[in-house]
Amino acid sequence: MGEFNFSVILDAIRRSPDGLSRVELAGIVGLAAQTVSNICRRLLNQNLIVEAGKYGHGPGKPRTILKLNPAGMYAIGVHLDPVETNYALLDLTGAVAVHRTLPARPDGEPAEVIQSIAAEIESIIVEAGIDRSKVAGVGVAAPGPIDGAEGSVIKPPHMPRWGRVELREELHQALKLPVLLDKDVTAAVAAEIWAGGLSGTGSFAFVYMGTGIGAGLVLDDDVVRGSSGNAGEIGHIIADPDGPPCDCGRRGCVKVTCMPENILAEALKDGITAVTGLKDASLQESMAALSKAAADGDAKANALLDRVAERFGTAVSVLTNLLDVDHVVFGGPFWLHFEAKFLDKLPALLNELSVISKVHGLEVVGTSVSHEVGAVGAACLVLEDTFGPNANSLVLAEGE
Ligand SMILES: [Zn+2]
Incomplete structure (x- = not known):
């Protein structure tokens, strides 16, 4: 329950780019002022939000504005496609910090292709100059059909060496980061929701x-x-x-x-x-x-x-x-x-x-999403899964 309130409050702050005070937050999410205050303290301790000035005139204490901390957490997206492979590193606000497009290797063996994707992701983390522990995860957008439960792609078009490949697990083994897999169109939709x-x-x-x-x-x-x-x-x-x-x-x-x-x-x-x-x-x-x-x-x-x-x-x-x-x-x-x-x-x-x-x-x-919507969307899937109102993940539960 505590984690649910966490995501709800973080989501409300995310949806208000100009920031919100604790009093406004309590009104929006319908939680007691003390609960909101406690959760905000935890979010501040984890650097997911920052205090961004005060406002208020007349009688009463001025209110402190809370905003998302862009550098509080990052997500990486990969779009697997027979023509080109796109990568995007997003900050917590969904802004694109690094974007790369490389020619795909449609004739490559799956294991080799997955290793080269992992290497590219490592190099993007280095280029961005961010702490690896700040990467919430990697989202992969792939052409359908997929087996969502298993995290597999199944005979993607124009990639003759790919049968049924457990892409999510193999990339997780290579990177030791959480990995999500969704269809490219689902990723595009996530981009539209987060950044559109x-x-x-x-x-x-x-x-x-x-x-x-x-x-x-x-x-x-x-x-x-x-x-x-x-x-x-x-x-x-x-x-x-x-x-x-x-x-x-x-x-x-x-x-x-x-x-x-x-x-x-x-x-x-x-x-x-x-x-x-x-x-x-x-x-x-x-x-x-x-x-x-x-x-x-x-x-x-x-x-x-x-x-x-x-x-x-x-x-x-x-x-x-x-x-x-x-x-x-x-x-x-x-x-x-x-x-x-x-x-x-x-x-x-x-x-x-x-x-x-x-x-x-x-x-x-x-679409109003700039850059390649598949890769941006794949990273948005991670943000959604970690910080969205229906968040599944663990990042927030850790490191109190
Ligand atoms: Zn037909």
Whole structure:
């Protein structure tokens, strides 16, 4: 019970960047002044919060303002992806202190890749100049499917040597730090909740545009993970009933119509010169060229991106209708190439296709999380697990 009050008070302070007095805190969390005072003393002793000046005029004692101590604790996030591996070190406020992107080794043996991730994390801790004991843990965001209970990734796409790998345990053995594993879309959602401001509150779907397309779900401020951590697999929602056949036996699924590689194939088939003229371009470079061509007025590029926007509208409306969300957030490494077109087209499309738009507004926004949302989100999962209102961890229970 004591630990629960701890997290509740820490969470209330976190949500008030300007700080709170003990009296205000007691009002917000509904605890007795003495309890709040005792817990604040413990939080101060552990350097998780700091006293940041006083305020108050007129009669009565001025009140001391309490704020989160950014350097009180840190979390590290890793985003495992077949193209690049991203790392982020976050301070207690969720601000990014160190960020690194390295080319992935999709053909590497899992054991080797895990050792190199561990080495990179050690070097990030050194670069940040922080005490290792201040690292609350490491969060790993991986493509699905995962086995959440076991902490395993299962045959991640485009990583042929990876079968079922107990990534969480192996990385923990290498680092001797607490390690969490979640799907990349779930991590993206955690980033939105911790660092995304207003768009990270309420009920929303986060559409993640990476090498694959997935959705993270938040209902009434709670992340929806499902029974094994795999909620949000939208690959076989039909986005275009007249689309190409899918390996599931139907036609026009998200998996065969909305992924960057599908869009590239279509751009080549349509003879969009900005794309066909590229040599040895990466998928990112090709999508950037397509997006620029559309912005520059290329009719074929615009027609293709219009079709893509319509497919996303069709697929995402299944989520908005099923879940009664109040907004949809887009993000992920390929989002920037689609941002202009989607923000122009999708609000009207989604409002037309969503039953709930008759009841309340349905906003479409891009993520406001800077840097790579998967790695930032993986670190946010650690902050959430350690300091969030439903915290599971031990850090606070120790070292009184
Ligand atoms: Zn399918």
